[in-house]
Amino acid sequence: MGVTLTxxxxxxxxxxxxxxxxxxxxxxxxxxxxxxxxxVRDWLIEKSLKDYEEGKITLWQAAERCGLSLWEMIEEVRSRGVHIPYTLEDLKEDVEDL
Known part of the structure; x- marks a missing residue:
């Protein structure tokens, strides 16, 4: 049964x-x-992407919070022009791992 809001x-x-x-x-x-x-869905996506951009959560966590697949969340990142929090240190680590 639903809840009535006025x-x-x-x-x-x-x-x-x-x-x-x-x-x-x-x-x-x-x-x-x-x-x-x-x-509510739009607000949740915006809030989750803001938290992702600030490095508070991962993209996977943002997707889970919004009830979206990782690919759907990646599309939200792309379509909304979200800055991906990827630092020079991250790049150095990735290069070393290769």
Missing amino acids: TRVDERLAKLIDEIAKEEGMDRSTVMRRFLAKA
């Missing part, structure tokens, strides 16, 4: 949501759930 929005936003619901053939609640789920 919030207030201005009239303009409510009208837009109603227009979208009508256009999509859905009720207002369904539109709101979809918008909320998408916004």
Whole structure:
């Protein structure tokens, strides 16, 4: 069973949501759930990629946190232009390992 959340929005936003619901053939609640789920997913990806960029977590950890595969997360990195935290020391270690 779901949890009911209540919030207030201005009239303009409510009208837009109603227009979208009508256009999509859905009720207002369904539109709101979809918008909320998408916004939460986007926030989680942005937060995880920020933590990755700052070196707080690995890309694999970011993917797991977001419920994405590693390849999906790599695509998010590419499409969002995230800076990959790869230092000169990392390069030296990789060259030595070769």
